[in-house]
Amino acid sequence: MSITASPPDRIAGASRRSGTLYIGDPGMWSWVAHRITGVLTFFFLFVHVLDTALVRVSPEVYDEVINTYKTPFVGLLEVGLVGAVLYHALNGIRVMLVDFWGKGPRYQRPMLWAIVGVWLLVMIPSAVIMFTHIFGGSPA
Amino acid sequence: MTTGVLPLDKPRAPRRPAARRSNFELYSWLFMRISGIALVVLVLGHLFIMNILDEGVQRINFGFVAGRWASPFWQFWDLSMLWLAQLHGGNGLRTIIDDYARKDTTRFWLKMLLYVSMAIILILGTMVIFTFDPNI
Numbered sequence A: 001m002s003i004t005a006s007p008p009d010r011i012a013g014a015s016r017r018s019g020t021l022y023i024g025d026p027g028m029w030s031w032v033a034h035r036i037t038g039v040l041t042f043f044f045l046f047v048h049v050l051d052t053a054l055v056r057v058s059p060e061v062y063d064e065v066i067n068t069y070k071t072p073f074v075g076l077l078e079v080g081l082v083g084a085v086l087y088h089a090l091n092g093i094r095v096m097l098v099d100f101w102g103k104g105p106r107y108q109r110p111m112l113w114a115i116v117g118v119w120l121l122v123m124i125p126s127a128v129i130m131f132t133h134i135f136g137g138s139p140a
Numbered sequence B: 001m002t003t004g005v006l007p008l009d010k011p012r013a014p015r016r017p018a019a020r021r022s023n024f025e026l027y028s029w030l031f032m033r034i035s036g037i038a039l040v041v042l043v044l045g046h047l048f049i050m051n052i053l054d055e056g057v058q059r060i061n062f063g064f065v066a067g068r069w070a071s072p073f074w075q076f077w078d079l080s081m082l083w084l085a086q087l088h089g090g091n092g093l094r095t096i097i098d099d100y101a102r103k104d105t106t107r108f109w110l111k112m113l114l115y116v117s118m119a120i121i122l123i124l125g126t127m128v129i130f131t132f133d134p135n136i
Helices: A026-056 A059-068 A072-100 A108-136 B024-052 B062-069 B072-100 B104-131
Strands: none
Touching: A026 A059, A026 A072, A026 A108, A026 B062, A026 B072, A026 B104, A059 B062, A072 A108, A072 B024, A108 B024, B024 B072, B062 B072, B072 B104
């Protein structure tokens, strides 16, 4: 009925998992990473609004929950969160340049290496500073 | 493919009705980019202040929050960030559900779960910013 047909070697209703659309261009992986970092950030945002809402319960309850953010394990997750958000932001700028800048599509791949470079340049000092806070800072 | 039957109900009509009945997807595409630009500033600024500046997360407690929300500037910052991030992220998840859900019922219930969680977070977060009481 439809003109958008499935590949001829696939029987209707067969599992899509038998094949894959992912063919491995770096631009495709940048898109996969964009989705993963976006979903992770969205789930964190859900938790983060709930923990901040504890300021309406009492200062003691809020401080108690926030103190768990100051432990080494959650501190490592925070470094991961910063890395995820930073990638999502940089790649989002790249997506906008591909969409709105005339030469964007032609330079999509060099722009990917550029954002990887910027990510490393920002993440290395940020991670060092955050580790210093986590392991060197006095727990409140 | 060439073997399929074209789904045209009026192949000889002078003008076919537009396949697109609403511009919602266009506007949501545009919203992702506009909110994205704002969120780059709002969220990266927020992460820098909260995790990098001074003693980072170690200095955050109730008094720190009270000090920040004493200023309308940071209240507005946080409120904008809450709404833009929640709508941007919610729209992203909506797209992902559409892409990967394999049954219409799965798709429907995942989206209901998404919309309910978005409503809870938006209402709760907005109420917390507007009703915050430093002398609680």
